[in-house]
Amino acid sequence: MKLVMKYGVGLYGVLSLLTGFSGCEELDHSISEDPYGGGKVQFDLRLLSEDPVPAKGYPGDTVVFKADGLLNYCVPEKGEYAFKFYLGEQETKILAATDTTLTVRVPDECVSSNTYLVMENQVFYGPYFPIEGNISVDKSWDLSAKVVDGIVYGSVSQYGKPQNNYLVGGFQHLAQYEHWCIGHVNSKGVVTRWSSSDFGTDYGVKPSSFEGDTPPYINSISAFEDGRMLVSGMFSAFEVYNPKNGGLYDLKDRVYVNNIMVLRSNAHPDTTQQYVFEDAGKESNGKPIRYSFSKLNGGSLQPIVRSFVTSGQKIVAVGNLTQYVCNEYASSYVDSKQRISPVASAFRMDDCGVLDSTYRLVDKVGHYSGAGGGIIADACMDKDDGVVLVGSFTSFDGVPVPGMVRLDAGGNVDHAFLENLGAGPDGNVTMVRYNKALDKMMVVGGFKHVNGQPRQQMAMLNPDGTLDETFVPREIGGGTVNFAQLIDKEKVIVSGTFSTYGGVPRLGFLILEMDGMAQQKFNVPGAFNGQLYHVAETETTLGSYGLLLMGSFDRFNGQKANNVLMLEVNLDH
Helix, strand or coil: CCCCCCCCHHHHHHHHHHHHHHCCCCCCCCCCCCCCCCCCCCCCCEECCCCCECCCECCCCEEEEEEECHHHHEEHHHCEECCEEEECCEEECEEEECCCEEEEECCCCCCCEEEEEEECCEEEEEEEECECCCEEECCCCHHHHCCECCCEEEEEEECCEEEEEEEEECCCEECCEECECEEEECCCCCECCCCCCCCCCCCECCHHHCECCECCEEEEEEECCCCCEEEEEECCEEEEECCCCCCCCCCEEEEECCCEEEECCCCCECEEEEEEECCCCCCECCECEEEEEECCCCEECCCCCEEEECCCCCEEEECCCCEEEEEECCCEHHHCEEEEEEEECEEEECCCCCECCCCCECCCCCCCCCEECCCEEEEEECCCCCEEEEECCCEECCEECCCEEEECCCCCECHHHHHHHCCCECCCEEEEEEECCCCEEEEEECCCEECCEECCCEEEECCCCCECCCCCCCCEECCCEEEEEEECCCEEEEEECCCEECCEECCCEEEECCCCCCCHHHCCCCCCEEEEEEEEEEECCCCCEEEEEEEEEEEECCEECCCEEEEEECCCC
16 A cells, blocks of 8 residues: 655545544544645855954944855845844844845944844854954963863952962862862962962862762952951861871871861961870870861851951951851860850951950840841941841841841941931842942842832942942843942943843943943953852953953853953053
8 A cells, every 4th residue: 555645645544544443533624734834945045154354343344244145135236135134142234245245334332242144034143253342351361261160259369469369169170170169370370289389278178078968168268467368158177288297197187167267378277286186085006196276266157158357357257147166175186075156147256266255246135136037148348347248138136127237347237327228129139249449339139229219130339328329220131130349440340141231232241330331342242151259350461451250150252161261451442
């Protein structure tokens, strides 16, 4: 039997035949249309992937792209084109066409991107076209092209060497080297090996310090005046190496801590050594063992959101904290005990870990209750040692607050700040970044207004809580803002999932003016994918002005990236 399978007729006949054998119910005879019909015709035109002339350009430039088969779908002398051309994710004016070339004008405001033709909803891709401007990736900065396999939360310049940086985060490797949560990078972006003169620690936070399935991380780093560094986050051990000494054991040991510790200027743990027995009343081969203990004998049983060094060189820790903890050491390591004290969202201690009894200790009547109705997501410290906390909380120490509160230098709620803040943000605040030189802060989150004024997802605040009236964000489309930071050069660096800003395609990354305007010359990069957590002003490998971007991102300007990148930014013109 020969079956005809054209336009569904043969299929219907087969089904009818089968129903005769099986006794099935009669089929719906309305089935008559060709199920294979309606396919789109493939148009015979192409936009070639070869570089156009010029291969990159500025807004307003005329560019000639190479193509094939265009004259079948246009009448150039009449300016009639059945297809559309897109550059910078927007339709671009076509100036002329031949069968093998397409001449277009670069839009006045656009970003670097792939180019493509659209013909009746069919897309024909062409080459990537870079838009020229005052910003570019420093490709000579070595770590930009290497593996950084986790979030980079922040950095601090090495004492006396401002172009060398310690990076902290949730990574396990920097380049090909194993560095858990902390590493050192020189001015060329080259990662320093551990146990060098610049980087005296071994591996950093070790994987044995996992709590459950969550890897350890360092999300905050700041510096003391003498070059030591304060790091905090979620970790319980830090690697340290003890050399041979006087016949005692050569131990590669761990310094055990509670989510915070002080490092020396070369990132070696700031420790003290004690000779103790491993077990009560016992010796190891008749000798005590030298153990390293953190000089900062204080911390928290909960992960620390942020930590700061005050002007008086004391330490403030902030987060969803309820318990401060320190160790009481005995002659036997196993007999050491922990002493726990209640705290409410923040506490202060000296650099030895001694809790400051004048700062926010919970009294018997619970006067200090900390954040209520939500969590603390982030915090910053201003130049007066005041701490601004942000998040989803709706009260603090029993006082109603709009997801933001400032604690003064004594740890008390700043009621004047709250009065100036007024209704505050009308949604959660996810991040705050403070610039000491400009004495202003940026907040981002899921809000649309701040104290009744339109501020879509980001706002600039003065240190007293008043809204900066000058900075007005333009309309944000296609996504959200997840980061905004002021830099000393009076620019605002922004990242997010948005695709437009002020109606112009801007693909997840912005450099804004102090009034919120996006100047074209600073906003040429293509697609950014991820989130920034910190931007450091520094120098490029050529000694020019640079921005070190840190965060969790895998694409910048449409190219592969690995959570850290050096940009060269020309601010002169």
